[in-house]
Amino acid sequence: MTKFVTVSLFIFIAIISGVAVVGFISRNNDSQPITANTGGANKQTGITGIGDTAASLTLSSAELAKHDSKQSCWLLISGKIYDLTSFAQKHPGSAEAIWFNCGKDGTTAFDTKGGNGSHSSSARAMLADYYIGDLNQTVITSSSNPTNPPIANPDGAAAKSRGEDEWEDD
Amino acid sequence: MLISVFAAIPVLTWALMLPLSGRFAGLSASFRSLGQVSGLLGLALLSINFILSARFKFLDRWFLGLNKVYLKHHIVGALSFGLILLHPVFLTVQFLIISLPSAYLFIFSFDSWALNFGKIGLSIFVAIMVITFYMSLRYERWKSTHQYLGLVLFFGGVHSLFMPSDISNNLFLKSYMLALTFCAALSYGYRTIFKLYRRNEYKYELSKVVKVSEKIAELKFRPLGKKIDFIPGQFVFIRFDSKNSDSKEGKTLAQSHPFSIISDPASQELSLGVKALGDYTSLLSELAPGQVVSIEGPFGSFSHTKASSKKQIWVAGGIGITPFLGMARAMKKEGAADYKIDLYYSIRNASEAAFGSELMEIAGQNRNFRFHEYFSGKNGLISAELVAKESDLSGADVFLCGPADFMKSLREQFIKLGMNGRFIHSEEFSLN
Numbered sequence: 166m167t168k169f170v171t172v173s174l175f176i177f178i179a180i181i182s183g184v185a186v187v188g189f190i191s192r193n194n195d196s197q198p199i200t201a202n203t204g205g206a207n208k209q210t211g212i213t214g215i216g217d218t219a220a221s222l223t224l225s226s227a228e229l230a231k232h233d234s235k236q237s238c239w240l241l242i243s244g245k246i247y248d249l250t251s252f253a254q255k256h257p258g259s260a261e262a263i264w265f266n267c268g269k270d271g272t273t274a275f276d277t278k279g280g281n282g283s284h285s286s287s288a289r290a291m292l293a294d295y296y297i298g299d300l301n302q303t304v305i306t307s308s309s310n311p312t313n314p315p316i317a318n319p320d321g322a323a324a325k326s327r328g329e330d331e332w333e334d335d
Numbered sequence: 336m337l338i339s340v341f342a343a344i345p346v347l348t349w350a351l352m353l354p355l356s357g358r359f360a361g362l363s364a365s366f367r368s369l370g371q372v373s374g375l376l377g378l379a380l381l382s383i384n385f386i387l388s389a390r391f392k393f394l395d396r397w398f399l400g401l402n403k404v405y406l407k408h409h410i411v412g413a414l415s416f417g418l419i420l421l422h423p424v425f426l427t428v429q430f431l432i433i434s435l436p437s438a439y440l441f442i443f444s445f446d447s448w449a450l451n452f453g454k455i456g457l458s459i460f461v462a463i464m465v466i467t468f469y470m471s472l473r474y475e476r477w478k479s480t481h482q483y484l485g486l487v488l489f490f491g492g493v494h495s496l497f498m499p500s501d502i503s504n505n506l507f508l509k510s511y512m513l514a515l516t517f518c519a520a521l522s523y524g525y526r527t528i529f530k531l532y533r534r535n536e537y538k539y540e541l542s543k544v545v546k547v548s549e550k551i552a553e554l555k556f557r558p559l560g561k562k563i564d565f566i567p568g569q570f571v572f573i574r575f576d577s578k579n580s581d582s583k584e585g586k587t588l589a590q591s592h593p594f595s596i597i598s599d600p601a602s603q604e605l606s607l608g609v610k611a612l613g614d615y616t617s618l619l620s621e622l623a624p625g626q627v628v629s630i631e632g633p634f635g636s637f638s639h640t641k642a643s644s645k646k647q648i649w650v651a652g653g654i655g656i657t658p659f660l661g662m663a664r665a666m667k668k669e670g671a672a673d674y675k676i677d678l679y680y681s682i683r684n685a686s687e688a689a690f691g692s693e694l695m696e697i698a699g700q701n702r703n704f705r706f707h708e709y710f711s712g713k714n715g716l717i718s719a720e721l722v723a724k725e726s727d728l729s730g731a732d733v734f735l736c737g738p739a740d741f742m743k744s745l746r747e748q749f750i751k752l753g754m755n756g757r758f759i760h761s762e763e764f765s766l767n
Contacts, residue, residue, distance in 0.1 A: 166413035170468055173417035173424075174461075180424050181442060184431065188439025255363045255433045282499035285447050287440030291433070 223303045233268025239297070240271040246302075247295040337397070338387075338411060341515070342379045348508045349375055363432045370425035371502065377418030378495050378512065382519035384411045385488060389522040390532065390572075390631070401634040402763040416464045419457065419491070449497035456490025459483065473614070475590055485523045492516040536574075536629040537563045539605055541622055547608075551654065551689035552620040553597065556605045556628060563605065563630060566640050567662040568762075570595045571632030573607070587614050588626075595657035596633065597690075599664045605630075608657035608689070637762040638662065639674065642732035644758070648722060649678040650745060652737020653687065656680055658762060659736065660690050663697050666704045674703045677726040681709045681717040681737070719748035728754060735761040 222228065224246045232239035238250045240263070249256075253263040258278065266274055275292075278284055284292075298304040349372060350358075358368040387394065387408040395401045423442075430438035445451050466472065466480050495502070495512060502508055525531045539556035546552050563571070575588040592615055598606035611617045639647055639662045649659050659678055665671060678698075682688050691708055698706035707725060709717050722728075733749055735742045742761045750756055 166410055167468055169417045170413050170464070173420040174465075177420040177424055177461075180427055184427060184435070184438045184442055188435055188443075191435060192439070252433075254361055257363070257367055257429065259357075259364070260360075278499060281504070285440075285444060285450075287437060287444050290440060291437050294434075 221303050221305055223301065224298050225301055229300075230268045235264055235267070238264065238267035240266050240269065240275075241300060242270075242272050242275045242292070244300050246297045246300060247292060248297050249295055252291075252295055338380075338383055338407060341383055342376060345375050345379050345508055345511055345515075346372060348505065348511070349502065352505055352508070363429050366425045366429035366432065370422055370429060371500065373418045373425060374422035374495065375502065375512075377415050377422055378491055379515060380411050380415035380418065381488065381491065382515045384408055384415060385484075385519035386522045387411065389526040390634075391522075392634075395634045395636075399636040400762070402637075406763065413468075416460065419460060423453075423457065447498075449494055449499075452490045453494035453498065456487050456494060459490070460487045463487070475586070482527050485520075485527060488516065488519055488523065492520075532631060533629065536631050537561060539563075539628050539630055541624050541626040541628060542604065543624060544620060544622055546620065547689045549686060550611045552609050552611075553690075554607045554609055554619060554622075555598075556607070556630075557603065558605070559627065562603070563633060565596055565600055565633035566638045567600060567665040568595070568638035568640075568658045569633035569635040569661075570658070570762075571607070571630050571634070574629045574631070576627045576629060584618060587618055590615055591631070592616075593634075595661060597657050597660040597664070599661070599668075601668070608654070608660060610654040610689075612654075635762065637734065637736070637760055639665075639676070639734070642734075642758075642760070644730055644732045645673055646675045646727075646731045647677070647734060648726055648728065648731050649676060649734045650681065650717065650722065650737070651678065652681045652717075652741040654689075655735075655737030655741070655762075656689060656694075657736075659734070660694070663694055663704065666697060666701045671701075672703055676704045677707065677722075678705065679707045679709055679717060679722055681711055681741075683712040684710050717745075719745055719752050723752055728752065731758070733759045735759065739763065 226241075229239055229241055229246060231237075232248070232250075235253065236250065238248070238253060240247050240249055249263050249267075253260040256263050258281075262274070262279055263271075276283060357364070359365045387404055390401060394404050398404045398407065427438050427441060430441045445454075463480055463484055466477065470477075472480070492512075495516075496509065497503070502512075538559040540559050541554060542557045543555040544552055545555065565571075570593050572591045572593050574591045594607040594609060596605065597608045598604055609616055609619045611620060635658075637658055639649075649662070651659050659680075663676075663678065666674065666676065678694065680688065680691065680694065685691075688708060694706045695708075698704050709721075711717060728749075733754065735745050742763070746756070746759050746761060749759055
């Protein structure tokens, strides 16, 4: 029995201190707190390459409503639009909870955790990683990036698989 | 068995609440589920352990002896601690799959009070368990650290009931865990905080100390109030009401320790057999008559009266002779005529023998009782084979009492000789 305890204790100390140390170091290395991306979404350097055609997109409610599927899932939360396509499966509160709100205003759902309380500050920090822009804001997209959103197509719904990383921040 | 049932109920409920395929749909979800199960099971076992350690008489009956209850307590305690350690590990891994910063925040952000309670409870748990598993403290000092586990129950219980999750959303599961932790809290209150068991203690007064051998003494007590009722072979916990409880001696004597009863149930006097083994026991044989003692008990199912067969082999090692002495003294009674007992007393040499002459006398006076003294210093360790040469094992119940290794080894030997383990009874003296 003591063996089981020792092994568990060892794993516990290893994981917690590992996260603590590495997390602490990478926090200090980032110019920005917490919202630094590691495998998260979207901070583009914002430089449009030569030969790129810059397109603009207005994040209207109509635009939001187009991204109402698992393949392209945007949510409006407190006036900001987030692309949660890649995050849904990793959502601790189940993917369904997010998919239910694709293309819609998920403010209440997020603020109340679907009636289960409220999201922690760490969750809010995570959410920031998926920020596209504010509602009705016009954002720039770069077509040289192969994982661009399909928005540049006027017919809109070419919901190709989207990567996580190309939206330029404001 | 019973413990497993009570611990399994919440886990089964959790498993049946939602489709399991969804619970383990991906890597992240799987770790979340593992985190939930480990926390649930860990807390259930922790709660059960408080009930197990409260020295309830009904548990002594159910588990056939308080010593067996303590054995379970150790296993359950280790399991609950390991599981509760793994609970945040699994959840952290779930967040690591998302990102390192999210895992870091999970551990080091403190804005959820329910989560904070969990972290506090876990920290206290780790500190106390490290002391219990890895440090060798003196008994009283260790015991005082162990009693703080009540805090762990409080913080852990509140954490589990107020953390939003599908556990807190299921009414049955929530009620069950609330009830279980409440019973644990009641047990803790009964035993540790309010010490309610003291209401049922028997008050006795030390009347005589008889030195039986160099290190062994017989303490005789007479009742100051109600007489304790017991069967031969049982044990009690005694606590001296020390007048000078400020002195080191006073504090030591106020400790509660278990001893086998060696007197005949019919006798007015209560006799306990004591061997000087450490701080406490060394003080006992030096005591003067008149000391008042509080007695909790009786406990134990290690008794010749409880065996299925009246044909019995008793094997005692060292101070393990004490429960047998109590049983042997009862051999003179009328109802004992149809017993057939062979007592083997294994000691290193003659100077260690306690009560040897008395036992020989009992053997001489009773045809149902044979006494064999065995000196391991001269003839090597006693073995089941040697016993089998002198006694007929078929259909007999075997009773073993002595050092842990002694009992373990002999049990294995008797089983090898073809005996059914169910008919081999052992009394663990050490509750460690």
